[in-house]
Amino acid sequence: MSTKNRVFKSVFPGKYIQGEGVMGELPEIMKSFGEKKMILSSRSVKKNILMEHLDTFKSDGILVEEFGGECTEKEIDRLRNLVLINRIDVLAGTGGGKVIDTAKIVADMTNIPVIIVPTIASTDAPVSGCGVIYSETGVFKSVYYLKMNPQVVIVDVRVIANAPVRFLVSGMGDALSTWFEARSCERTQSMNACDGYSTQAGLSLAKLCYDTLLTYGSMAKMACENKLITPALHRIVEANTLLSGIGFESSGLATAHAVHNGLSALPETHDYFHGEKVAFGVLTGLHLTDASPAEMETVYKFCEEVGLPTTLKELGVVNLNTENLMKVAVKACEPQESIHHEAGEITPEKVLFAMMAADKMGNYRKYHG
Numbered sequence: 001m002s003t004k005n006r007v008f009k010s011v012f013p014g015k016y017i018q019g020e021g022v023m024g025e026l027p028e029i030m031k032s033f034g035e036k037k038m039i040l041s042s043r044s045v046k047k048n049i050l051m052e053h054l055d056t057f058k059s060d061g062i063l064v065e066e067f068g069g070e071c072t073e074k075e076i077d078r079l080r081n082l083v084l085i086n087r088i089d090v091l092a093g094t095g096g097g098k099v100i101d102t103a104k105i106v107a108d109m110t111n112i113p114v115i116i117v118p119t120i121a122s123t124d125a126p127v128s129g130c131g132v133i134y135s136e137t138g139v140f141k142s143v144y145y146l147k148m149n150p151q152v153v154i155v156d157v158r159v160i161a162n163a164p165v166r167f168l169v170s171g172m173g174d175a176l177s178t179w180f181e182a183r184s185c186e187r188t189q190s191m192n193a194c195d196g197y198s199t200q201a202g203l204s205l206a207k208l209c210y211d212t213l214l215t216y217g218s219m220a221k222m223a224c225e226n227k228l229i230t231p232a233l234h235r236i237v238e239a240n241t242l243l244s245g246i247g248f249e250s251s252g253l254a255t256a257h258a259v260h261n262g263l264s265a266l267p268e269t270h271d272y273f274h275g276e277k278v279a280f281g282v283l284t285g286l287h288l289t290d291a292s293p294a295e296m297e298t299v300y301k302f303c304e305e306v307g308l309p310t311t312l313k314e315l316g317v318v319n320l321n322t323e324n325l326m327k328v329a330v331k332a333c334e335p336q337e338s339i340h341h342e343a344g345e346i347t348p349e350k351v352l353f354a355m356m357a358a359d360k361m362g363n364y365r366k367y368h369g
């Protein structure tokens with residue numbers, strides 16, 4: 001195929017800082033962007049994590065604003081007005097995915113730089129250039145695309161090590177999808193998540209992400225369970241956040257995230273984390289794309305070792321009849337879904353069989369393995 005009309009694209013955060021105690025550097029970094037500074041934080045993060053820094057923030061003239069709880073149009077409007085009235089020069093968002101997305105969108109709308117300080121390593125949202133907007137009742141509404149990715153991402157590994165381990169493991173599930181989805185997009189020459197074709201940079205970071213998970217995933221989990229900051233934990237935090245973030249945006253999505261979206265058709269899966277559902281989507285993708293038995297063995301074993309779901313039951317799905325699961329498969333195959341980045345024609349029936357095969361193999365390994 002000719003590459004004449006293909007446009008290759010990659011997106012990156014401006015700066016990525018990861019270390020122990022780097023949260024303390026936030027005021028200094030904010031200062032370099034301007035005089036008037038605001039931090040958006042959830043109530044629990046403010047109380048439990050920012051506490052020791054609040055006096056410094058105050059003396060540095062930083063406004064600390066509490067997040068309303070959901071990334072909705074109403075909340076975005078409220079914060080946008082606050083930024084404009086106070087003539088804020090730079091906004092930081094600290095917390096989980098929703099606070100991060102809200103800070104990114106508000107800063108983009110008001111044309112000011114944004115600094116992202118995730119307090120958990122559960123998704124690759126901190127470095128990405130998009131945010132998800134929900135309705136007042138918490139239902140997915142739309143994806144907002146930013147002009148630029150965040151200017152600075154600050155990841156304090158001490159904070160991550162003290163967060164519940166389930167977040168880190170879920171982040172590994174999200175990161176696990178990166179290489180497989182990138183590989184599918186490369187095979188079929190499908191567009192990535194920033195409206196271009198995969199660069200070599202995107203693809204090789206996606207591969208490095210996968211290799212890092214396989215080598216250091218279990219060790220990092222053990223470290224986090226015991227609140228220990230180790231080189232393995234550092235590597236996995238980087239894989240979950242930076243490598244996975246650049247990897248998915250610059251190399252594209254495929255089956256895993258489409259199955260994740262499909263699972264939202266079943267209310268019983270709603271309490272499970274993004275990365276947990278994505279991990280099951282990875283397993284489905286292996287069956288759908290005829291992955292080698294050796295590769296299946298590697299991926300199932302990894303999921304079992306770190307504690308990612310390998311069966312539908314572990315995602316709350318107990319009704320395994322065809323009709324129920326078909327709802328997931330149909331949703332995963334909607335025309336706009338990234339599952340169509342896979343080779344060949346993808347139909348709900350094929351996806352249904354792949355999901356059931358993924359689940360059966362997960363069960364078989366658990367009880368007969």
Ligand SMILES: [Zn+2]
Nearest residue numbers: 124174274278
């Ligand atoms: Zn994801």
